[in-house]
Amino acid sequence: DTAVSQTPKYLVTQMGNDKSIKCEQNLGHDTMYWYKQDSKKFLKIMFSYNNKELIINETVPNRFSPKSPDKAHLNLHINSLELGDSAVYFCASSQAQYNEQFFGPGTRLTVL
Amino acid sequence: GENVEQHPSTLSVQEGDSAVIKCTYSDSASNYFPWYKQELGKGPQLIIDIRSNVGEKKDQRIAVTLNKTAKHFSLHITETQPEDSAVYFCAASMRANAGKSTFGDGTTLTVKP
Numbered sequence: 001d002t003a004v005s006q007t008p009k010y011l012v013t014q015m016g017n018d019k020s021i022k023c024e025q026n027l028g029h030d031t032m033y034w035y036k037q038d039s040k041k042f043l044k045i046m047f048s049y050n051n052k053e054l055i056i057n058e059t060v061p062n063r064f065s066p067k068s069p070d071k072a073h074l075n076l077h078i079n080s081l082e083l084g085d086s087a088v089y090f091c092a093s094s095q096a097q098y099n100e101q102f103f104g105p106g107t108r109l110t111v112l
Numbered sequence: 113g114e115n116v117e118q119h120p121s122t123l124s125v126q127e128g129d130s131a132v133i134k135c136t137y138s139d140s141a142s143n144y145f146p147w148y149k150q151e152l153g154k155g156p157q158l159i160i161d162i163r164s165n166v167g168e169k170k171d172q173r174i175a176v177t178l179n180k181t182a183k184h185f186s187l188h189i190t191e192t193q194p195e196d197s198a199v200y201f202c203a204a205s206m207r208a209n210a211g212k213s214t215f216g217d218g219t220t221l222t223v224k225p
């Protein structure tokens with residue numbers, strides 16, 4: 001049983017397109033996150049939701065919009081994709097805001 | 113905001129040797145310090161964590177030490193094995209900041225057989 005799953009695993013698209021990445025966790029956790037990992041492996045938090053409520057919103061372009069339909073899902077929609085958006089995006093979840101985070105397998109986004 | 117510095121960025125050791133990775137943090141309010149291991153093509157996975165009321169924690173070959181006064185914490189891996197080769201991240205978080213974790217830049221550990 002996969003604890004945190006993401007789809008798709010790979011995403012290749014053209015500049016200017018709009019795309020979505022989906023995340024689901026079956027751990028019963030209250031908090032979910034989106035991270036961006038660039039080519040240098042730096043891991044930066046983008047958003048965090050607790051019980052479907054946005055609690056962390058880092059300095060991320062408005063083109064990125066997270067949506068949490070329920071506690072188990074946190075999706076990421078990206079409008080007008082740019083070359084600099086190419087990265088690996090990780091979804092994660094934790095039981096509370098202050099505990100171990102469980103990461104998904106990542107989605108490698110390539111913008112051409 | 114919190115700033116976490118991690119050193120070294122790369123570390124190469126012989127199998128059986130010890131490896132030490134160090135992190136410093138800036139905000140004295142941080143009180144939860146996890147370490148994650150990321151294998152190639154996978155997401156990070158927690159290997160050990162420590163809270164600020166503890167100075168040291170050990171789990172088999174892995175140990176973490178915390179010096180709150182100096183605001184630094186370290187990961188120690190003894191008797192390294194080739195399967196320890198991965199990228200290691202330290203992080204710092206505090207309850208007051210919605211539990212936001214600030215990650216170090218990562219250390220690529222290579223264990224040579």
